Amino acid sequence: MDDSAERYLEELRRNLRPLPEDERSEAVREIESHIAEGQADGRPTAAVLAGLGDARTLARAYVADYHLRVPRDGAIGSVSRFVLSSVFVSGTGLLSLFVVPLLALITSLAGLLAIATPVLGVLRTFGVPGIVMGDSGGWQVPTLWSFPASLALGAAFAVLAWAGYKLLRAYLRLVLAGYRKLLPFHSVPRGREHNDR
Amino acid sequence: MEVTLVRADEWSSQIRRGTLELCVLAMIASKPRYGYDLVSALERWELLATTEGTLYPLLRRLQREGKVEASWQESAAGPPRKYYRLTPHGRDLLERMAADWTELSEAVRETLLREEEAKSHG
Numbered sequence: 307m308d309d310s311a312e313r314y315l316e317e318l319r320r321n322l323r324p325l326p327e328d329e330r331s332e333a334v335r336e337i338e339s340h341i342a343e344g345q346a347d348g349r350p351t352a353a354v355l356a357g358l359g360d361a362r363t364l365a366r367a368y369v370a371d372y373h374l375r376v377p378r379d380g381a382i383g384s385v386s387r388f389v390l391s392s393v394f395v396s397g398t399g400l401l402s403l404f405v406v407p408l409l410a411l412i413t414s415l416a417g418l419l420a421i422a423t424p425v426l427g428v429l430r431t432f433g434v435p436g437i438v439m440g441d442s443g444g445w446q447v448p449t450l451w452s453f454p455a456s457l458a459l460g461a462a463f464a465v466l467a468w469a470g471y472k473l474l475r476a477y478l479r480l481v482l483a484g485y486r487k488l489l490p491f492h493s494v495p496r497g498r499e500h501n502d503r
Numbered sequence: 504m505e506v507t508l509v510r511a512d513e514w515s516s517q518i519r520r521g522t523l524e525l526c527v528l529a530m531i532a533s534k535p536r537y538g539y540d541l542v543s544a545l546e547r548w549e550l551l552a553t554t555e556g557t558l559y560p561l562l563r564r565l566q567r568e569g570k571v572e573a574s575w576q577e578s579a580a581g582p583p584r585k586y587y588r589l590t591p592h593g594r595d596l597l598e599r600m601a602a603d604w605t606e607l608s609e610a611v612r613e614t615l616l617r618e619e620e621a622k623s624h625g
Contacts, residue, residue, distance in 0.1 A: 332563070333559070333560075333563060335585075336538060336559060336562075336563075336585050337559065338582070339537075339538070339539075339582045339584060339585060340538055340539050340542075340555060342581065342582035343537075343538075343539040343581060343582060344539065346580070346581040346582070347539075357542075357554065357555050358554075358555045359554055359556040363556060364556045364559070367556055367557065367560040368559075371561065371563060371564040372563075372564070372567075
């Protein structure tokens, strides 16, 4: 395996990201075997790679074929599919009504506090009145420690905001993947055409 | 004229896509074969000639759909090869597809022939 082949496989691997890990490595392994086979056959690496076409286009063909599902036929299949779709759509719809605004609120609020807290800490250090840092028992953070303490608190808020954002993204991705699975596209996406000679 | 040519190209490309699956299934019916071997064999037919970029994703899909099964095998001199063979489901499918294809091509051939004759007699 020389440099150009390595680069090709790396690019292929990167562009296969939408696929599950085992699909990815299986595809890369087979293409790697194809390249080695061509080389053993006495063909120049460049010619073998040219035959495979652009790595991104090849990856797209894999991804498109992965989503290309066999349409299920038969009355029972379509009825159960319809029921399943309805349950999924209404179920996640109802859940999203709570989950999405809640996570969005937590994320934006925590994000705001992550920025505001250190600012307040700085102000308190310089003696701006009306900023309370302490517990309900009356204990107060020493003025000199205002900034480090506020920085730590701000960092905690930042972590919360980040976690909320990640969670929201993961949730949306999960729901969208569900929709995609229930409504497979049977048409061949554009871009596969380029693979035909 | 340009438009007609593009249309004809597209038509060929669609026919090819549909028949490639049948050919691949047929080619591994009698003995297991690996990707590189299939590509080389398909290169012989200009109309069928497919790029590796089309064949490998197709093989992967056929495997996922349970029409073919595959296993990696070490080769004496060279890289390990992924050999494909038909599953019982794939074999059934191939039989049906082959029968359909024979009937279809016969119908097309007869239609073209009849029209040709009518033209020369009329």
